[in-house]
Amino acid sequence: MMSMTPEIEFCGVSKRFGTGPLVLDGLDLKVAPGEFISVIGPSGCGKTTFLRIAAGLSQPSGGEIRFGTRTDGARPELAFIFQEATLLPWRTVLGNIELPLRLRGERRARRRKTAERLAAEVGLGAAGDFHPRQLSGGMKMRVSLARALSLSPDVLLLDEPFGALDAITRNRLNEDLLALHRREGWSAFFVTHSVTEAVFLADRILVLAAEPARVETIIPVDLPRDRTLALRESDEFHDAVAEATRRMHNILAR
């Protein structure tokens, strides 16, 4: 699987909507295969925009993105968890989770089994036949997460997937995500508002500022890759969070 995961390079990517102000201004970033990047920054600074550009859903106004050494122009397999759970209202929970497999032409029985496993993993084992309008906000986001995991993507783009979840569920899913990452080796961009979460998950943290858009910083996280919830109680971890928080405040207060 890992063989497919490419290096990703952002070269001077900038973005402006219409005649509005710059949202991104000459962003440069090189992401190694399998690297986990957390993205953090104030509301409206351009995190979603950055993810959308990475996914090719939005064209940069300047600069470009390169995926590994591919010259065929093909994008790697992507999974995107939108900030607002985008479920198809006419499909049940299982139907929504298995959608990517359906689109790939997976056989019915197999994709149903995968969907059931994933639903159980995100704690929706009992809600498999609900329609989206019967779900709570957090449940919808979890369906959206399960859907993204149903494929084995090369790159995972997560836009605040856990914002609407309680601490316990959130912690469990954080751990699951890390385990999956170790196993499958995709690269990830993970937008969050929690510094703790950002530090816990990431190899590096990308900090975006709103105005001016040009300011962005990378904070490396110097923690072993093998992380469990136990790590969060360690001094090492607390120091890393404190350090990241300090640097972030410096950037965002400029």
Next chain:
Amino acid sequence: MMSMTPEIEFCGVSKRFGTGPLVLDGLDLKVAPGEFISVIGPSGCGKTTFLRIAAGLSQPSGGEIRFGTRTDGARPELAFIFQEATLLPWRTVLGNIELPLRLRGERRARRRKTAERLAAEVGLGAAGDFHPRQLSGGMKMRVSLARALSLSPDVLLLDEPFGALDAITRNRLNEDLLALHRREGWSAFFVTHSVTEAVFLADRILVLAAEPARVETIIPVDLPRDRTLALRESDEFHDAVAEATRRMHNILAR
């Protein structure tokens, strides 16, 4: 203003959707005028359902809700911030914020002024003429918040209003909310997943468990009502949070 704010009493309120399991089971709660209640609990436990019942958007399957000594059956003035920002796509940011005033028949110039003030307060001063589809997720929630504050409600129902916001914005808005609460004296139900936030804002914390639905607990917060961000650095506060966390885990782990 405060004169209107009623006592609210939930008497054995329970809720079941169709033939599904009980979501709320005999909830009893008496809320004093001007009291601030945080609501916390795992995803899908019934927090939104509880708020909707309090607002009269959903009928309880059993039990009833009483508002003060009113016998005219009229509900007090309510503002509800939905978990998903519910903006009218054809109205601009200002147009959405001023909607409740518009519905009240406020004059154009006055409501525009109020809307502009509120937009600035939630950090959207520059985005007043944007349409919802041009906003980021967090910006939408902030519009929704400003809209709720545009009236002077008797009861404020907030369903995870700050889940999609960064720490800095969130802290600022927390403070603003407390100041407003002191000034206007409404009662509030505030759903959040952050224990810190819950403790910081509330007089009491209502903890809901998912299964069985019958389990719910009230954790009182013994902090002075006059709170500022400085409080959050105090030992007193840290102790309160630790205590609440401990009790919550006990409840939710049962």
Next chain:
Amino acid sequence: GKAGDGPAEPTPDNPFRVVLQTDWFAQPEHGGFYQALEKGYYREAGLDVEILEGGPNAMSVQKVLSRRAHFAMNRADTVMTFAKRDMPVVMVMATLQHDPQGILLHADDPAQTVEDLDGRRVMAVPGLAWIAYVERKYGITLDIIPHDFGMDRFLADPRFIQQCLVTNEPYYMEKHGAEVRVLRLSETGFNPYHGIYCRKDFAEARPDIVQRFVDASIRGWTDFIEGDPAPAFAAIAARNPKMTPGFMAYARDRLVEDRLVTGFPERGEAVGRLDPERMRALRDELHALGILEERTPLASFFTGEFLRRDGERPR
């Protein structure tokens, strides 16, 4: 079904299938054909005839041209227009020697002649030759409104005027208590034959079939006018539920008394007869009035080939 080829030598047991498209729902004005059908004259002639009913938008010429019907009905002036449009059809026999069309007025209407209709509103089928004919010949203008093939507006409005068949509308009007008057178009000079036409190539390829059809039809018409019309009436009533015995008797009486079918023998008219001189005169007059742009040759729309000169009825 498509009107296809049939046996070369049709017999009653191996008949040639023929489709006749009439111009309206089954009514006594088609009596002769139903009579021939019911009394087996067609069958005797080796023809298996199907009569298709028409209506206000029958589009019969389309059916003849697309070979979905062998024969259809129309007025001579319209058949001339067909010729002008290069439609290869020819009239092979007459059904009515005189035009039964008229203008229906209330009895107390001030208009006494066609000239008096100048500027009046008349419900008629727009674009029919008679309208231009009377307008130009008498120097008048009519305000034509489209015919809705109903009579309720006439009944409701004492100044209403509409195009009619003398054999038809007056009966219903009088039944509803209206006193009516008819200005016959034939009295204005507009007096085309009503007749049967078919594709030219069919008349050339199978003159025997056309001849058999013409002969049997004339036999049917003669019997309908002179004999007992009951068989035709029964067939008509079966197809058109509104045909009451009273009405059918009335219509047939008009056909008989006004000699619409038989014509006046003293002028050389007879059942089925088409007189080339009358055809030529009509064409020339329509041309003179600018209704026909060119003097279409007679042969392009009419043939007397199937009619005996003396108008004798066939044996």
Next chain:
Amino acid sequence: MNFPVTYREYIAWPLIFGAGLIALWYAVKHAFALPAYTLPAPHEVLAALRDERGVLARAAFATAKGSLTGFSAAVGLGFALSLLIAAFRILRIGLYPYVIFMQMVPIIATAAIIVTWLDAGLPSVAAIAFLIGFFPVVASTVAGLHSVPTKQVELFRLYKARPWQELFLLRVPSSLPYFFTGAKIAATLAVIGSVTGEIFAGSTARGGGLGFMILIYKSSVNTPGIFAATLLCCILGFLFVGTVLLLKRMLLRKWHDSLDTDFNPL
């Protein structure tokens, strides 16, 4: 607006309004002293219905056949064409204008062409009924296929859905509320279309329908008969509309997010 509605109300109100309309009908008739040949009274219409029940039943059956054929074709082909238009941008830009163009050809002009190509009778009648109902289905369905929320389309593109998957798994279900609106319009037009067809292209040898009967009644000044035939047209049309609404309810009730779905049977 949001209190629960008992089913009894769905019976009661239409009856009350129906009674009101019939009263109005009598009132107009008497106020203007209208004779039966201009405006027959309701009971005269019912009498005509009774007197002519044999003929009218046969005619209604013939019209039902024409309408059903035309309606099915309009819905089926209309839906199919909408899919093509939604699937192929070139068709959308290049062909759709001509589809709209065609729709604006008056029936009287098309009837002539149809009769030239098709046999008079049921085929022609059904063809005209089809032509009348076709465009509302296409216009509504195309609008629906194009009203898919952006986010959902992006989701499908991210997952590299093939165009036909985007069409059938996303656009089609998403467009159903629009489609049913079009189908409802087509259903009300089906009977009108069939009647118009009978008037312009009917041949009567094979059992004329209600349109044919209206012409016959008209040419014998039987206005109550016209009204009776018209009443049957309406009832027939109602059956079509009812079927469409039932289908809509069955398919959309589970997921369509509209507060009023439950309260709005029509």
Next chain:
Amino acid sequence: MNFPVTYREYIAWPLIFGAGLIALWYAVKHAFALPAYTLPAPHEVLAALRDERGVLARAAFATAKGSLTGFSAAVGLGFALSLLIAAFRILRIGLYPYVIFMQMVPIIATAAIIVTWLDAGLPSVAAIAFLIGFFPVVASTVAGLHSVPTKQVELFRLYKARPWQELFLLRVPSSLPYFFTGAKIAATLAVIGSVTGEIFAGSTARGGGLGFMILIYKSSVNTPGIFAATLLCCILGFLFVGTVLLLKRMLLRKWHDSLDTDFNPL
């Protein structure tokens, strides 16, 4: 499907398809050796258009007047009735069935009544055009007024919006995409409606429109003339549809969340 589209394509593709259709027209004509009276060639239609330009221009003007009046009335009154139906539950339950019922009355039956009351000429023609376009507007708009997301309705109820506020500030803007679909259908039907009106209620004195001319050409078997008049009907209809689409674009472009809005002018 999502690459940007140059405006040139919006000119080019219709022209290419138009050329294709004309080629097909000639091909059919030659393949079946169809004479002018069955299917005139495009150039024969143009010749008829030139020969009859005076009469046809006057007729087109008359039809335009009838269509415009009928169309405006259909959109205006249709919208108004939809509002009433959406606002008053009683009307929705009690009256709406009869509105649908009315819609199913064949034109031939209504035409007789209309002509009796309004007399032949423009008023009757416009009334018939109105009747034909009315229902699509009502059906679509009512569907739109009822497809408001639940959450938004709840928001209004929380803020104690009065019913008319819910109607005008929420349901109306929310229903616009549906309304415009209905208006588009009505626009394509406007000219057909007017032509049908002229067939039943035209008058030479009041400059009978294109429908009347079609009747005249029909009587004199002038098929190229029929086609020429028909062509004018289509062009006229296109102007109506174009106006509706322009209006829709202006009103919805800013906020309607549909990826294709920009690419789909129709």
